[in-house]
Amino acid sequence: MDFAMSARAEEFRSEVQQFLAEHVDAETIAAGRDGTIHSAALHRAIAERGWLSGAVPAELGGGGMDPVELCVLVEELQLHQAPADALGVAVVAVSMILEHGGEHLRTAVAPRLMAGEALACLGYSEPESGSDVAAARTRAERRGDRWIINGAKMWTTLAHVADYVVLLTRTDPDAPKHRGLTFFVAPLDADGIEIRPVETMGNERSNATFYDNVVLGDEWRLGEVNDGWAVMKTALKYERGIAGGQFPSPPVIEAAIDWARGACRADGASLIDDDEVRHKLVRAAIDVEVCRSFAYHTAALASEGAMFGVEGSMTKLFASESYKKHCAWFLDMMGAKGLLTHDDPGAHMDGRIEEHFRHAPVTAIYGGTSEINRNLVAEGWLGLPRSR
Amino acid sequence: MRTRYSEDQQAVAEAFGELFAREASTDAVRAAEAGCGFDAGLWRTLAAAGAPGMAVAADYGGGGGSLVDLAVMVYEWGRRIAPVPLVEHAVCARLLAAVGGDWHRDAVAAVAVGELIATLAPGPLDSGGVARLVPAGAVADVVAARRADDVVVTRSRPPATARPNTADLPLADRDLSDAQTVASGAAAEDAWERALSEWKALTAVAYAGLAAEVLAMGVDYTKQRRQFGVPVGSFQAVQHGLADAATRTEGARLLAFRAVCALEAELTGKPTPPIRARPWPERPVSAANKSGKYTAATHPGLSDSRSRSEAGRSDGGRLASMALLFGAESARFAADRALQYHGGYGYSAEYDVQLYYRRAAGWLLQLGEPSAEIARLAQNDLGPKATEAA
Ligand SMILES: Cc1cc2nc3c(=O)[nH]c(=O)nc-3n(C[C@H](O)[C@H](O)[C@H](O)COP(=O)(O)OP(=O)(O)OC[C@H]3O[C@@H](n4cnc5c(N)ncnc54)[C@H](O)[C@@H]3O)c2cc1C
Numbered sequence A: 001m002d003f004a005m006s007a008r009a010e011e012f013r014s015e016v017q018q019f020l021a022e023h024v025d026a027e028t029i030a031a032g033r034d035g036t037i038h039s040a041a042l043h044r045a046i047a048e049r050g051w052l053s054g055a056v057p058a059e060l061g062g063g064g065m066d067p068v069e070l071c072v073l074v075e076e077l078q079l080h081q082a083p084a085d086a087l088g089v090a091v092v093a094v095s096m097i098l099e100h101g102g103e104h105l106r107t108a109v110a111p112r113l114m115a116g117e118a119l120a121c122l123g124y125s126e127p128e129s130g131s132d133v134a135a136a137r138t139r140a141e142r143r144g145d146r147w148i149i150n151g152a153k154m155w156t157t158l159a160h161v162a163d164y165v166v167l168l169t170r171t172d173p174d175a176p177k178h179r180g181l182t183f184f185v186a187p188l189d190a191d192g193i194e195i196r197p198v199e200t201m202g203n204e205r206s207n208a209t210f211y212d213n214v215v216l217g218d219e220w221r222l223g224e225v226n227d228g229w230a231v232m233k234t235a236l237k238y239e240r241g242i243a244g245g246q247f248p249s250p251p252v253i254e255a256a257i258d259w260a261r262g263a264c265r266a267d268g269a270s271l272i273d274d275d276e277v278r279h280k281l282v283r284a285a286i287d288v289e290v291c292r293s294f295a296y297h298t299a300a301l302a303s304e305g306a307m308f309g310v311e312g313s314m315t316k317l318f319a320s321e322s323y324k325k326h327c328a329w330f331l332d333m334m335g336a337k338g339l340l341t342h343d344d345p346g347a348h349m350d351g352r353i354e355e356h357f358r359h360a361p362v363t364a365i366y367g368g369t370s371e372i373n374r375n376l377v378a379e380g381w382l383g384l385p386r387s388r
Numbered sequence B: 001m002r003t004r005y006s007e008d009q010q011a012v013a014e015a016f017g018e019l020f021a022r023e024a025s026t027d028a029v030r031a032a033e034a035g036c037g038f039d040a041g042l043w044r045t046l047a048a049a050g051a052p053g054m055a056v057a058a059d060y061g062g063g064g065g066s067l068v069d070l071a072v073m074v075y076e077w078g079r080r081i082a083p084v085p086l087v088e089h090a091v092c093a094r095l096l097a098a099v100g101g102d103w104h105r106d107a108v109a110a111v112a113v114g115e116l117i118a119t120l121a122p123g124p125l126d127s128g129g130v131a132r133l134v135p136a137g138a139v140a141d142v143v144a145a146r147r148a149d150d151v152v153v154t155r156s157r158p159p160a161t162a163r164p165n166t167a168d169l170p171l172a173d174r175d176l177s178d179a180q181t182v183a184s185g186a187a188a189e190d191a192w193e194r195a196l197s198e199w200k201a202l203t204a205v206a207y208a209g210l211a212a213e214v215l216a217m218g219v220d221y222t223k224q225r226r227q228f229g230v231p232v233g234s235f236q237a238v239q240h241g242l243a244d245a246a247t248r249t250e251g252a253r254l255l256a257f258r259a260v261c262a263l264e265a266e267l268t269g270k271p272t273p274p275i276r277a278r279p280w281p282e283r284p285v286s287a288a289n290k291s292g293k294y295t296a297a298t299h300p301g302l303s304d305s306r307s308r309s310e311a312g313r314s315d316g317g318r319l320a321s322m323a324l325l326f327g328a329e330s331a332r333f334a335a336d337r338a339l340q341y342h343g344g345y346g347y348s349a350e351y352d353v354q355l356y357y358r359r360a361a362g363w364l365l366q367l368g369e370p371s372a373e374i375a376r377l378a379q380n381d382l383g384p385k386a387t388e389a390a
Helices: A007-023 A026-034 A040-048 A067-079 A085-100 A103-114 A228-242 A250-262 A275-303 A310-339 A348-363 A370-380 B007-023 B026-034 B040-048 B067-079 B086-099 B105-112 B185-224 B236-267 B315-340 B353-365 B370-382
Strands: A120-123 A139-143 A146-154 A164-170 A181-187 A193-198 A206-217 B118-120 B130-134 B142-147 B150-155 B172-175 B180-184
Touching: A007 A040, A007 A067, A026 A348, A040 A085, A067 A228, A067 A250, A067 A275, A085 A103, A085 A120, A085 A164, A085 A181, A085 A228, A139 A164, A146 A164, A146 A181, A164 A228, A181 A206, A181 A228, A228 A275, A250 A275, A250 A310, A250 A348, A275 A310, A275 B236, A275 B315, A275 B370, A310 A348, A310 A370, A310 B236, A370 B236, B007 B040, B007 B067, B026 B353, B067 B086, B067 B185, B067 B236, B086 B105, B086 B118, B086 B142, B086 B150, B086 B180, B086 B185, B118 B185, B130 B142, B142 B185, B150 B185, B180 B185, B185 B236, B185 B315, B185 B353, B236 B315, B315 B353, B315 B370
Parallel strands: A120 A164, B118 B142
Antiparallel strands: A139 A146, A146 A206, A164 A181, A193 A206, B130 B172, B142 B150, B150 B180
């Protein structure tokens, strides 16, 4: 036991830092404010560097980057506030295709995604199903050697800029819910697909996507018919390495320290000398170190080839819940000025804390809600009976 | 990076896990509470197993183990809240071996093999040279303390009675007016800070053990106890409270062992590569950096750490303080949830949860006020307050 980064991982960190210093500037960050947390130039640059394919496991034909280095990459991306939501999705989509896809998907789609030339999005959630993802109702029916898709997906983030959607469908409505699911990778320019924006309280825009008699050849199927749940499980496994979300708070703490150094209390004392402010900054710093400990631990387990499961749920649960808390603390610290958004010229550091405050709640919802993660910890870690 | 025990460490965990389970049952804990919070028989057993000097240099008759090996054993000790002052003793033994070469070499050797019990007084001496509420003060033969710029040690007969306290810890006042100086100046400063950091990190590890065990009690109980025709552990409100406790407990364990590893690496001259010590800059950024762009240049590494005299000065020291605070909080949370989900029985003297609940408060407070620890961390991360600098 050493909890020590190898020299190679540290070298890699400097490499990533240098890369991000070149590729992520204020403009790149600001561009994400149009709602699409994605920069085409950055995405391509990351792919060209080999880090996108690198994040795909070697046994599937990817670069097989060491999970600890992958963790470093994810950490630095988050610390630099890089708009890179499409990266994780691409890695998951490629991994799913390489593990379960047929010839067409492997040769026509996966290489384009790996090169950063094309983007994918994930179509799991629906208007009526989110946490209970296996209850998906979007229908796929076989007609000869084609499939006809009908239904609606909700929260198909990035669909408006993506080329493909990884689509969870129901192929056997009579089978038990986990046994009648089938995945497809659908080209988003197919006839019958409609994309409508869904605005959020935060800066991110998502989409509702609709599928009206969309015709797909069998070559777009991903995995066996009615075996979609098995594919889903591997998707969740791949998501763990790249999903990020373990390091959300440092940019907020950075801004809070900056504010506190410049602001004064009513009695003239500097806010950075205020005991309550100092205590909150320390508490937040402790939470950050807990998150890093979790993240490095899960990465180290993965690099030893050990499977981890519940640790990933714990990491996400702790990181998102503490992040929400930090955002609220430091927003409060700023009083009325904390409310100013980046559109106001007087907003502190481009309204960073305010922006994070609006973003934070979603981190406890998407990718598995806090409640679902608590269920998983209760069942998988503590062995308590299933509560639902 | 390795975040799991090595095979040898696994063997240490198993051996001491068994020893403590056998010799430090909750019956033994209760029996010790009737006295001064100390089980002399258990101490002799541990001494025979080489535990007290496990991580003391072989020159002094110790086992020559690393701080990490010691922590592996301390985790098992924490799980059983075993009534012996293992952490205080081990930390003091290492301190004496580091600085006390000329101070009664035979006494240090007797400490290393556990013939004498040693401890540290974390707080300042009062004007009469008395250290108040010394952890393990009721039973320690050797007490080290800080006096002005010195580290001092005394060897005297322990009172064998404790001041009655919440956690039934062997706390007692000790007279150190005739204590001898064993280190002065910068050497004393470094050795003392180092000892306190080890103490904090090991206590954090013990807290992770305490939390895991009390959580297991909560889980076991809620699986058995039935109300409304079902186990209370099937209620989601109960599950989610336990899941939160489990998450914090695991986070506390990881942070505590990470702190121990960082301290060990500093000793062996292989400090952990500067994992960005603080992921945010220390200086104001808005003037130079209006955009809020986060630049690598603004990240201080370890090389940036301040004068060695400040608490938490090193990455290991900083992590040790953090691990202690987080460990204590997590253990208290776990004990609180476990007690709550036992219902009335959790509050009864007969059930074991209360033993853990009380120690979860005690281990931290015997080291001092948590707010002072937070203030030290703030000084380390944010710099001194204007009033402190003056
Ligand atoms: C901005 C944004 C982007 C997203 N991007 C995508 C995307 O790209 N692709 C995609 O497929 N999905 C995406 N999602 C959807 C996301 O995964 C779901 O919102 C999430 O899984 C929760 O589902 P739901 O919103 O339907 O809430 P519900 O499942 O309806 O949950 C409502 C509440 O009930 C609780 N609850 C549900 N079940 C249980 C239970 N068993 N025990 C205890 N409590 C429970 C939940 O925790 C929650 O608090 C996105 C969502 C958002 C907000």
